[in-house]
Amino acid sequence: MTEIDLDDLREELLQCRRCGICRNSVYEAKGFDGICPIWRNTSGFETSFMRGKIQVALALLDGTLERTAENAESLYQCALCGNCTQICAAEFHPAHIMETVRYVLNELPNESRDKIAESIKSVDNPYNEDPSSRRVWLEELGLNVPTSSEILYFVGCTSGLRIQNIAKNTALILNAAKTDFAVMENEPCCGSVMMRTGRMEEARENAEKVVDAIKATGAKKVIVSCAGCLKTLRKDYSEKFGIEMPEILHIVEYSKELLAENKLKLKSLDNIKVTYHDPCHLGREMEIYEEPREIIQAIPGVNLVEVNPNRNTAICCGAGGGLRSYDSDLSRKIAADRMKAFEETGAKTVVSACPFCETNLIAGSKLLDSDIEVVDVVDLLRRAIE
């Protein structure tokens, strides 16, 4: 990442004219039905939504506010979901600029940020889990998957260590389509959360490690099942660090190809009504909205109903931007709020395409005592594979 010019940063922050449409805009013609999940799920003071966060950032940068943990709280109490960017009428990207502010002000105290970065540095995952357990799920499947191949399945930390069903079902889909693929022995973390929380130098070092590890597998194509990994590997590495990567595809993109080539035969599922949650990194960041929907709709017997808002105006699950670690209660509360919206659709299943979203939505579901099932697209697709 190039050196940040503080004057440029300030000028960019001053693109915000404080109109406040990043708070709770309802703009039916453009699909907006509320903007900031933090504003909606906290006491709702100005610091909770982007207008206030930008004012705080400017004040911390110019010394109007003292650089304390309390004064910096609002900068981290943000999922960086980017819905504010969708509505913003000014010439800047509020969510991305907030990431830059976190980087510039990364001496500000933030225990969860530092703990995560240290964990990634020491054990290659943010959960401080034993890295040797990375391929345990493969052993459970009984698949003989090599560690090098032209196609690499980059599992990601959450699928590999927490919600292993996603990893298993991704592998089973690839296997059913007779795709030869590899899974790394010691897969490093993509470093997404380091970037989001402002530990950019460590993220760069980590990225170099990831690139070397991917190169060592001989991969020409990398498939991921995590929206965060996708954005990080496909977009951030090149834009922030100038690193060239092989082709990176999310499993929903790859599965769409497999379906088009008739490599997957699907059986009917029993007349189920599902709705879809757009992960911020897959949707707003990578503009992948239709592929997961096309996969869901390709499964006979599955009826997809949309939650409102959706696609580029979808409300975040509350997990991103380091918020789940920084303020897990708020993160879960946002997820519960989102689950309420899913309940209103009448669907019995929420489908997503990001293990981090799924983790948080399940937490939200528990908080709400909801009986809606939360699954990944690969879970649903795997169920339908004959």
Place this chain on the structure above:
Amino acid sequence: MKPSIVNELAQVVGEKFVSTREDVLHTYASSASMAKNPVRPGAVVRPSDADEIAALLKIANKHQIPVTIRSGGTSLQGEVIPKPDGLVIELMRLNGIQLFEDLRSVRVGAGVTYGELDKFLSKHGLWLPISPESALGCTVAGNVAVNGAGPGSSLFGCTGEMVLGLEIVLPNSEKIQTGSEANPYAPGPFLRYAFGPDITGLFIGSLGSLGVITSVSMKVFKRMEFFDYNMYGFDSYQQAEKFLMELKDNDVNAVFTSLYEGPVLEFFMEMMGDEYGIPPMEWPYRTVSMTIGRVREDMLKSDAKLARNLCEQTGGRVIGIEQFPKNEWEGRFWTFVRACYVHGWHWRTLYHHQTPTNSHRSVEEITKVMDKYGFLGHTAGFVTGHASTNMYPHLYFDPVDPEDEAKIVEAHDELASTLFKTGAVPFKLAPFWKGRMEGTEKYMEFLSQLKRAIDPNNIMNPGVLGGI
């Protein structure tokens, strides 16, 4: 603010909804207004209803704390900049909407934005036909408090014209209801001019200086579905201004009629032309951009034909680029914000009304100060009712250049005096007009007496309503 007072506030709204944190106070020190320096208050509260607000005002009176009422924080002329160590009462939690379909009215809480209300009303085939250009962030009650205007005003007048009644918490903590709803047995809001003088009107445009508007009852109308978009060019301001009056005299249902100077339109098109899909062209000396709206198609066709004829009769020509007025109208909740931001500058404004036949005087005065002080700016306007035009001068400055901003402050100050003398009427009596309104001394004194009578401790937004 003293911790004991903060405790009292917390007992009213709950600890969760009172803050004295430095970061929170900093964000309430400013609003969307770029025309005032930030002032940090002593506390911010977010009450949930009128009863809590009444209790808060009791505390403020007891301790003589200046109170600033704020909802969306979207006002542009320093209306909600607090006093040092004062109390900000933020109204965004007052969020109910109640429709009275038979009465053609709706009652909305002070925290309801235009976007929220429009979504609600559209389900019933209805609308509140006027919305400010800040409609996504601005609350209806907030706009009533500043007597705003915007798209829709060309036919329906300023926001105040839509108001049927208000619920108000007075500075002494008494709660009153104005309009037909003052009768507790009335079926709802259907008549504003009831029970003697227009007390509702006293609070419209009062800038939070006389009490707290906690809910507003507004007229609603059947939503128009048929629109005609066109632009009309003129070689002189006389022709353009005559056209505007002819439209009124002939009852052409123009819901939004904007008047642009050629160079101003060129400036906008340089920035926005591609987004609007408008090819580069040489704009006439004056251009009228107009949306005609009707609930019936036959009426629309008749109006559209008449508008074209009137244009030609007044010496103008039909330009026919429909994208511009269509973008203005269909995108009215967002497009104007975009147009104000795309150039990158900050700006000061000085909203005022002129008659349509005098609007060129505002253009002349702003051009003079631009030339004198050497800065970029403009003014355009839109028709706002019976015989008025809302003019909105923008004086641009670079926010990272204090010298540039200082120049604009001086020019802005000078413009208030010169504009007033052209016959301009400041419908939002922002503090900038203080001492600039020669000949209004008795009126202002009467307004001061009213304020003293209603708010003897002068706790409500002191110094803001024309400096009172």
